[in-house]
Amino acid sequence: MTVLPIRTIGDPVLRAPAEPVTQFDAELSKLVEDMIETMFDVEGVGLAAPQVGVSLRLFVYGIAGRTGEVGHVINPVLEVSEDPQEGGEGCLSVPGLSSATPRRRWARVTGVDRENRPVVVEGEGLLARCLQHETDHLDGLLYVDRLEGEDRKTMMRALRGEDFIRRTRGVAGERSGRVSSAFGAGTASVPRPGTSGSAGSAFGVPARGGNR
Numbered sequence: 001m002t003v004l005p006i007r008t009i010g011d012p013v014l015r016a017p018a019e020p021v022t023q024f025d026a027e028l029s030k031l032v033e034d035m036i037e038t039m040f041d042v043e044g045v046g047l048a049a050p051q052v053g054v055s056l057r058l059f060v061y062g063i064a065g066r067t068g069e070v071g072h073v074i075n076p077v078l079e080v081s082e083d084p085q086e087g088g089e090g091c092l093s094v095p096g097l098s099s100a101t102p103r104r105r106w107a108r109v110t111g112v113d114r115e116n117r118p119v120v121v122e123g124e125g126l127l128a129r130c131l132q133h134e135t136d137h138l139d140g141l142l143y144v145d146r147l148e149g150e151d152r153k154t155m156m157r158a159l160r161g162e163d164f165i166r167r168t169r170g171v172a173g174e175r176s177g178r179v180s181s182a183f184g185a186g187t188a189s190v191p192r193p194g195t196s197g198s199a200g201s202a203f204g205v206p207a208r209g210g211n212r
């Protein structure tokens with residue numbers, strides 16, 4: 001299996017709606033395996049195909065590391081509950097940042113696996129957050145697009161900041177895929193009044209907040 005390089009914000013592939021998968025072949029299987037390996041390599045809990053430069057409707061998830069619930073969903077259709085959940089997110093494609101991000105409490109995706117067999121994944125909390133985050137990637141959306149109010153302003157400032165631009169350039173330069181060093185203890189979180197200040201970074205680095 002191969003660890004793939006991860007595309008970062010600014011790359012047009014992250015903003016393009018991904019195409020449905022129609023070919024269920026050995027190449028697709030290898031992509032799924034490589035994406036799972038890549039996700040674990042960088043300690044993420046989810047990874048969507050556009051993040052590795054492949055504009056197909058496919059994501060992988062692994063909520064509690066290699067021993068936890070690991071899977072993939074192809075051509076997912078998302079349903080969510082009306083009621084919200086609180087919590088934070090980060091993204092491997094937006095290195096070193098995280099923020100409280102509004103999401104729905106419960107989510108379900110219905111799709112197929114790499115052999116075109118039906119798959120349903122549903123849950124609450126971190127899994128629900130992951131399903132919403134990864135499906136967004138397939139529609140060209142990033143979690144930063146979901147932020148509101150002060151959280152949004154703070155994030156937009158951080159994205160324009162020199163630190164972030166330097167860090168993103170560093171990740172983009174390490175095309176070997178060894179990007180985990182870029183997500184060290186210095187991870188900046190965007191604090192929000194009324195929370196612990198650690199928003200967690202579930203989809204970029206292991207959550208440090210209330211996500212686990």
Ligand code: NI
Pocket residue numbers: 090091092093133137203
């Ligand atoms: Ni992401």
